[in-house]
Amino acid sequence: MTRFIGIISGKGGVGKTTTSINLGAALTYFGKNTVVIDANLTTPNIGIHLGVPIVPINLNHVLQGKNTMNEAMYEHPCGTKIIPASISLYDLKKTNPDNLKKHIRSLDNKSDIVLVDCAAGLGREALMALDAVDELLIVTNPELPAITDALKTIKLAEEMKKDIIGVILTKTKENNLDVSINNVQAILEKPVISSIPDSKAVREALTLKDAVVFTHPKSEPAVNYKKLASNLIGKNYEEEMPRGFFSKLFSKKGQ
Ligand SMILES: Nc1ncnc2c1ncn2[C@@H]1O[C@H](COP(=O)(O)OP(=O)(O)OP(=O)(O)O)[C@@H](O)[C@H]1O
Ligand SMILES: [Mg+2]
Numbered sequence: 001m002t003r004f005i006g007i008i009s010g011k012g013g014v015g016k017t018t019t020s021i022n023l024g025a026a027l028t029y030f031g032k033n034t035v036v037i038d039a040n041l042t043t044p045n046i047g048i049h050l051g052v053p054i055v056p057i058n059l060n061h062v063l064q065g066k067n068t069m070n071e072a073m074y075e076h077p078c079g080t081k082i083i084p085a086s087i088s089l090y091d092l093k094k095t096n097p098d099n100l101k102k103h104i105r106s107l108d109n110k111s112d113i114v115l116v117d118c119a120a121g122l123g124r125e126a127l128m129a130l131d132a133v134d135e136l137l138i139v140t141n142p143e144l145p146a147i148t149d150a151l152k153t154i155k156l157a158e159e160m161k162k163d164i165i166g167v168i169l170t171k172t173k174e175n176n177l178d179v180s181i182n183n184v185q186a187i188l189e190k191p192v193i194s195s196i197p198d199s200k201a202v203r204e205a206l207t208l209k210d211a212v213v214f215t216h217p218k219s220e221p222a223v224n225y226k227k228l229a230s231n232l233i234g235k236n237y238e239e240e241m242p243r244g245f246f247s248k249l250f251s252k253k254g255q
Contacts, residue, residue, distance in 0.1 A: 001108070001109065002107060002108045002110065002111055002112065002113065002114055002238065003112065003113045003114070003134070003135060004104065004105070004108075004110055004114045004116065004132065004133040004135065005113060005114070005115050005116065005133060005134075005135045005136065005137060005165070005232075006116045006118050006129055006132050006133035006135070006136045006137070006139050006162075007019050007020045007023070007116065007117050007118060007136075007139060008118040008126065008130065008132060008136055008138060008139070008157070009118075009120055009128070009138065009139045009140060009149065009150060009151055009153065010120070010121070010122070010140070010146065010149025010150045010153040011098075011120060011140070011141075011144070011145060011146040011149040011150070011193065011230070012043075012120030012146075013120070014120075014139050014140055014141045014146050014171070015139050015168075015171060016040075016117055016118065016120075016139045016168035017038075017045040017046055017049055017197065018049070018170070018202060018206075018212075019139055019168055019170065019196070019239075020036050020046065020048055020115050020116075020117035021036065021046065021211050022052065022211050022212055022213050022221075022222070022225040023115060023137075023225060023228060023229050023232075024036035024080050024082075024115050025080055025126075025213050025214065026113075026225050026226045026228070026229030026230075027112075027209040027229045027232070027233065028080035028162055029047070029213075029229075030229055030230055031043055031247050032112040032113050033081075033111040033112045033113070034080050034081070034111060034112065034113045034114075034115065035073065035080075035081040035082070035092045035107060035113075035114045035115070035136070036057060036080065036081060036082050036083070036115045036117065037059065037083045037099060037114060037115070037116050037117065037221065038082075038083065038084050038085040038117050039059070039085070039097075039104075039105060039116045039117060039118055039125070039235050040085065040119040040120075040126060040131040041059070041060065041063075041085050041092060041130075041178055042092065042117060042119055042123070043095055043119070043179055044059075044084060044085035044086065044087055044119060045117075046082060046084050046085075047084035047085075047087065048087070048207065049079055049206060050082065050209055050210070050211075051209030051210075052074070052082075052084065053087055054073060054087065055072075055084055055158075056081050057071050057072045058072050058084050058085055058086045058091075058129055059083050059085040059086070059089075059103075060071055060083065060085055060086040060092070060094070060095040060161070061086075061091075061187075062083075062103050062153050063095045063096060063097065063099060063100065063103065064094055065218070067214050069083060069103050069104075069106055070106060072084075072187040076135055076200050081111070087201060088164060091185075092184070093173070095123050095129040097124060097129075097239065098128065100128040100129060100131075100132055101128065101131050102134035104116060104129075104132040104133075104242055105132065107111070113232075113233075114133075116129050116132060116133050117234060118130065119179075122152065122156060125168070127156075130156070130157060130160060130162065130245070131160065133162065134162065135162065135163045135164075135165050136157050136162050136163070136164045136165065137165050137166065137167075137168055137193075138150050138153065138154060138164060138166070138167045138168065138188070138190065139167075139168045139170055140167060140168075140169060140170070140171050140184070140188075141169070141171045141172075142171075142178035142179045142180075142181075142184060143177075143178070143179065144179060147184060147187055147188065150167070150188060150210070151188055153188060154188060154189075154190060164190055164233070165193065166190055166191045166192065166193030166194075167184065167185070167188055167190050167191065167192045167193065168192075168193065168194045168195075168196065168228065169181065169184060169192050169194070169195045169196065169197040170196045170198075171197070171198070172195050172197050172198060173194070173198050174197075181195065193223055193228065193231065194225075194227070194228040195224065196220075196221045196224050196225065196233075196239060197221060197224075199212075199219060199220060199221045201216035201219035201220075201222065202221050204216065205233055212225070213226055242251075249255055
């Protein structure tokens with residue numbers, strides 16, 4: 001049975017896409033057949049983060065009824081599959097997210113884990129993505145505005161009977177301005193299961209259009225993303241990952 005996990009926040013720009021990409025890469029390394037879907041239709045970023053901003057068939061085409069999820073799936077030679085969304089305003093205007101759940105769930109039993117990179121906020125697009133998954137990882141920065149928005153998302157997710165795995169604190173800094181992990185847990189009433197420091201390595205990985213788990217495998221963000229992935233699937237963390245996973249050119253699935 002496939003696990004459908006949403007990566008969601010509330011506030012924008014906190015690190016959902018970075019988390020989706022690195023978790024997807026790490027899960028694949030740990031042997032899980034993983035698909036990462038860009039369900040942030042308004043401001044899709046997965047293709048941009050990975051250096052493939054434009055692909056011939058994308059999630060918008062699927063939602064428009066022109067193509068299947070399989071046709072919109074791109075695979076790196078190592079195995080992680082990505083379903084990007086269109087960066088075109090023209091495509092966005094023609095795309096209705098109402099059938100997102102049907103299409104996402106069409107991947108059931110075809111992969112081990114489907115990660116859904118959700119839109120910020122709690123608009124229709126984010127709600128459709130929330131509805132499509134069973135489990136959630138809440139991403140927030142250790143700052144009150146982001147935590148407050150995350151709390152709203154958690155409350156809504158609970159109303160929708162979603163299983164919240166935990167909170168991922170991202171862009172943490174070594175200063176006394178951050179809300180402490182204990183206080184984040186107290187406010188959100190959920191465990192913080194991973195803490196990813198604000199790091200030059202992550203910014204460099206973005207410049208390299210690659211996952212930090214490959215560009216800087218020993219960096220703290222990379223190690224923590226790998227630990228998170230291994231925890232999610234109940235495996236022991238392994239230090240070494242093969243290099244070059246996302247850095248090679250994407251190939252169309254099956255080619
Ligand atoms: N740990 C980190 N250290 C440094 N920069 C980071 C870190 N995590 C994310 N970033 C940077 O923060 C910016 C926003 O990250 P990202 O795109 O992952 O956020 P998002 O939540 O997906 O945003 P949106 O809500 O717009 O979809 C990017 O430039 C990314 O490289
Ligand atoms: Mg994003």
